[in-house]
Amino acid sequence: MDEDAALFGLVLPEIEEPEEINFEVMKGNWPVLEAFFVLDGCAWQYASMGDLIGLNYQAAQVIWGYAGIKPNKDIFMGLMLFTRTIVNELNKRKDK
Numbered sequence: 001m002d003e004d005a006a007l008f009g010l011v012l013p014e015i016e017e018p019e020e021i022n023f024e025v026m027k028g029n030w031p032v033l034e035a036f037f038v039l040d041g042c043a044w045q046y047a048s049m050g051d052l053i054g055l056n057y058q059a060a061q062v063i064w065g066y067a068g069i070k071p072n073k074d075i076f077m078g079l080m081l082f083t084r085t086i087v088n089e090l091n092k093r094k095d096k
Helices: 027-039 055-068 073-095
Strands: 044-046 052-055
Touching: 027 073, 052 055, 052 073
Parallel strands: none
Antiparallel strands: 044 052
């Protein structure tokens, strides 16, 4: 077994990477996306029934600290709006 394909003795699934991702981001929105994407799915909060609630901002603060990201008020407000939009969309897809 390839050591890179295992974690704690568990075989990890292979994840298909898209060939290319193209989207345009307005310059003023880039810091919001940077603060969001550095979390890489590791700071989400879930309800007991599996619904996505939102980001765990205490965990996010620790991650941002290690990544050297210091969101100001405007970035944080944009991040909360973006996160709420993502949560709503993901929960809609889960219910289908």
